Amino acid sequence: MPPAAGTPAQTLAFVESPVQLLNVLEWAYADLRRTRGTVSPPDRAPGAAPLGREPADAAPAGYTPYGAGPPLRDPAVGTTPATAPRGPAPQGYGHLVVVVLSPHDPMTRGQLRRMAELARDEGVSVRWEDARDGAGASLRTIGGLSGPLRRAERIVIGDPFSRYVQLLLTLTRARELVVVDDGTATMEFVTQLAGGQPLVRWHRRGTGRGPRDMVFAPVSASARRKLTPDGDRRVEVFSSMPVEPPEGITVTANDFAWTRARFGPPRLTRGTDLVGTSLVETGVVDPDRYLEAVGALARAHGATRYFAHRRESTDKLRRVSTELGLEVVRPELPLELIARRGPIGRTIVSFPSTVVHTLPLALAGTGVRVAVCDVDPSWLTDKASPRAQGFLSGVTGSAPDVHHLRSTPTTTTP
Incomplete structure (x- = not known):
C-alpha cells in the first residue's frame, strides 16, 4: 500500500x-x-x-x-x-x-x-x-x-x-x-x-x-x-x-x-588551497608528472595547503609534504563540509574531480573562487583507459561556475 x-x-x-x-x-x-x-x-x-x-x-x-x-x-x-x-x-x-x-x-x-x-x-x-x-x-x-x-x-x-x-x-x-x-x-x-x-x-x-x-x-x-x-x-x-x-x-x-543550511558561512584565509585527487592511485596519471603539476600550481598561486583525497597513498602524500613543502591536510569529513565550515582559502584549485561541480554549490555566496586545472594528455599513463582524457575534459568543460586554468607545464626531473 x-x-x-x-x-x-x-x-x-x-x-x-x-x-x-x-x-x-x-x-x-x-x-x-x-x-x-x-x-x-x-x-x-x-x-x-x-x-x-x-x-x-x-x-x-x-x-x-x-x-x-x-x-x-x-x-x-x-x-x-x-x-x-x-x-x-x-x-x-x-x-x-x-x-x-x-x-x-x-x-x-x-x-x-x-x-x-x-x-x-x-x-x-x-x-x-x-x-x-x-x-x-x-x-x-x-x-x-x-x-x-x-x-x-x-x-x-x-x-x-x-x-x-x-x-x-x-x-x-x-x-x-x-x-x-x-x-x-x-x-x-x-x-x-x-x-x-x-x-x-x-x-x-x-x-x-x-x-x-x-x-x-x-x-x-x-x-x-x-x-x-x-x-x-x-x-x-x-x-x-x-x-x-x-x-x-x-x-x-x-x-x-x-549543507548550506547547517554549516557556515566559513572564515576565509587570504591564501590558496589545493585539492588532491586519486588519479595516480587509479592508474590514470603518472605520479611524477602529477607531483610536478602540483608543485607548479603551488608556486603559481601561492598555495601552502594540500587537501588530500581519502584514497591518496601515504607515499605520495609524503612526497607532497617533503619535496614540495606543502602542508598536507587529511579531512575527516567530505571536503564540501570542511570548506563550508572553514577556515578555507579564498581560492581553491583542483584537478578534474567532483569538487569542481560541488564546491561552487556548497560555497555559494561566500566569495570563494574555485579553479580547475586540466590534465595534460602527456600526464596519462599507458595503463589509462582510452576514455580517460575525454571523460576528464568533460568533467572540467561542463563545470559552469569555476575558473579554468590551462594545463600547468611540467618538466621531468633529471
Missing part, C-alpha cells in the same frame, strides 16, 4: 563512501522539502558532539587532521545506541535507514564513521555492516538485509557500479529507486544507461567482458533493468552533475541546501 500523501516512503539507502552518505542526507532534506514544503534542518540531538572542535585521535604521522571530532566508536550492528538515532527526528527522517557497506580502506572508514555520527545526530537510523570482512561476512550481510530489502518501498544507492549494490538490488521489490551522486561517476552511469551499455567504471580498461565480468553479467544485467524505469517503477537521479538522463528518469538537482 503506498504511503499517505505527505508521508515519506519507508526508505533503505546503501552507501560505501562518505560522499555518498553526505548526498543521501542532501537527498533526504530535499525530499522532505518536496513533501512537506520549506523546512530547516532539525536541531541536533541532545548531547551530540560538536564537530570540528577537538583534535583527531589517530591522524597519520606528519599530516594535519581537519574537521576532526572526539574519538569515535566502531558502530557494530546490533549495539545500542550505536545503531539507533541519538535524538528525535522532528522532520520525519525516521523513515530513512542508511546501511553503510563498510570498505577496507582505513581513511574511508574513518570518514564514514564521522558521517555516520553526523547522520545519527540528524535523527537518521544508521546500520553499519562490515560487509567485506571475509566471505562469511558477505553471506551474513546479504542474509540480514534480505527482509528489509523486500519490505522497503524505496531504495537509494550511491554507487550503481558496485557489484555489492548490484547484487542487493536483485532482492528488492521497491517501486522507487534513487541514485545519488558518487562523484563524477554519475555522469558515466547515466550515459551508459541511456546507451544500454554494461555498467563499467570510466577508468577501467577493457569492455567489461573479462572472466569475472562474464560470471557476474546476469546480476549486472538484472541491476541495470532495475535502474531502468517502466510502468511500475520510478527511477530518480539526484545529482549536482550535468547529466542528460534517458527517457523516463527524473533528475533532481542537488544544490547542497542542507
